[in-house]
């Protein structure tokens with residue numbers, strides 16, 4: 001199969017590598033010729049790492065690279081492709097311009113997919129003549145390692161296109177989950193409280209960043225929220241928080257954090273700038289918390305830290321499922337694969353018992369306010 005990829009940056013190159021490894025021919029396009037060369041170098045590097053680990057032989061690497069063709073124009077990337085994946089700028093008008101052109105350049109039965117993290121698939125598809133074939137295929141970073149793909153159906157996406165996108169992702173060795181076109185899709189939305197609730201504790205002086213991170217790691221998560229924000233980029237995470245806050249009409253549970261805004265204003269953006277919530281040395285080792293976060297504060301018990309963060313996530317998962325964004329099993333799988341949670345939120349709720357979950361959320365609502373109000377879908381299930 002020929003796969004066209006538009007955008008040869010971090011995600012485009014990663015997705016291209018996955019497609020090449022699955023045996024597809026890839027046409028890689030970018031507006032910048034040097035980005036295409038950079039994308040190819042990253043793919044070579046990625047395949048080289050697989051060879052070093054014994055997961056691919058040199059012949060397989062050479063064959064994969066031979067299937068990669070640079071496409072100087074968008075039309076060259078789309079010609080003959082059965083699937084085109086756009087992984088360019090996260091801007092609606094930029095994506096619309098690309099889809100307008102793809103609609104003309106691609107064959108009538110080609111799937112047109114966007115890798116957008118936060119834009120509406122429906123809004124992107126509005127500009128094409130055949131919106132039925134436009135869908136989201138949301139890969140996670142690093143695409144060569146992360147197996148989750150959110151298959152996003154816009155308002156006008158044809159069910160056959162969703163089925164074809166799902167089969168395509170499966171053939172790449174990925175784990176597709178079905179999801180409707182709603183802000184943050186599954187993972188970025190349901191995992192929002194992981195950061196947001198930790199930031200609230202910090203803002204209120206209830207616990208230090210180290211105490212919170214340690215409590216979460218002790219709960220089986222690979223990384224605490226502050227270490228994670230530093231890794232992803234404090235600015236990138238703040239932008240996600242702001243986009244969701246706007247999309248959910250300023251719902252209090254999505255309120256962005258002034259602490260995060262201050263770090264962004266100061267250019268203290270995490271590992272990429274040598275410091276965020278923590279300070280790092282030149283090889284990325286943690287030196288300690290950044291000065292302003294060094295003070296301990298009153299330490300909330302680790303159990304309460306975990307309860308607040310985990311139950312806020314469980315509640316958000318019930319909000320999302322209740323609104324028809326995705327099914328509980330797909331949300332559970334997405335949170336385990338896309339955010340490395342030890343248990344999916346519905347499994348977590350079952351383990352705790354729904355009555356206890358509701359009781360704890362009501363206690364937290366009394367203490368913390370409306371952001372812990374029990375989601376309607378959870379209320380309904382727990383009251384039967």
Ligand SMILES: NC(=O)c1ccc[n+]([C@@H]2O[C@H](COP(=O)([O-])OP(=O)(O)OC[C@H]3O[C@@H](n4cnc5c(N)ncnc54)[C@H](O)[C@@H]3O)[C@@H](O)[C@H]2O)c1
Nearest residue numbers: 007008009010011012030031035087088089090116117141
């Ligand atoms: N980085 C992540 O963690 C991540 C994860 C999932 C989804 N995404 C989404 O994937 C998309 C790409 O993100 P990225 O991190 O790879 O960005 P990036 O900046 O690394 O790469 C984007 C590339 O697109 C190119 N580009 C810009 N406009 C173009 C156009 N009109 N035609 C062709 N190429 C164009 C740029 O030159 C650049 O090389 C975004 O929509 C982003 O939201 C990113």
